[in-house]
Amino acid sequence: MWWLRRHPFVRELPMVDGMRRQDRLNWQIRFAGAEMTRTQRTEFAGLFGDKASVRYGESAWREEWSERLDDVTLISDGFLPFRDNVDHAAEFGVGTIIEPGGSTRSDEVAAAAAEHGITLVTTGLRLFHH
The missing domain is CATH 3.40.140.20 (AICAR transformylase, duplication domain)
Incomplete structure (x- = not known):
């Protein structure tokens, strides 16, 4: 999970006005790990937009990024x-x-x-x- 949180897609999630740092971090963790409920996915799309929502559903970027980590x-x-x-x-x-x-x-x-x-x-x- 630590490594996935460093992927550009995760790091580039936009700042949301009024969102606390810890709440943003929680969203990044859920996004990186593909660990959202349906309700959270709806909220996520509303907060971070359609592009981020589509990326959430894609697994290829997670797999490719994970393969880069070794030793x-x-x-x-x-x-x-x-x-x-x-x-x-x-x-x-x-x-x-x-x-x-x-x-x-x-x-x-x-x-x-x-x-x-x-x-x-x-x-x-x-x-x-x-």
Whole structure:
């Protein structure tokens, strides 16, 4: 999602008078991720216009943009608790993961990284605390 939000179509959504920054960001996230309900699509078209509404319905630009992303580094200050974190990261071009390690499932996380050809670096330093 982070990468899709950087697509020119998303960044070029016009400013709307009176719209707060956070509300615009929420619209950008929904637009980038194709995550709008029918009601939201109607509101979106009214706010941002027909051109943006048509682009929302097109998937090709999202796919083409996503394919440009590769060799990404994922860094976490807390351990990765499950292998699905790694599986999901692999779908988005992650080539390196840096994390503290120490999860009860760290062996599964390491195995998933190896399966996907992802370099896994464990720091042994956890900065995230509850």
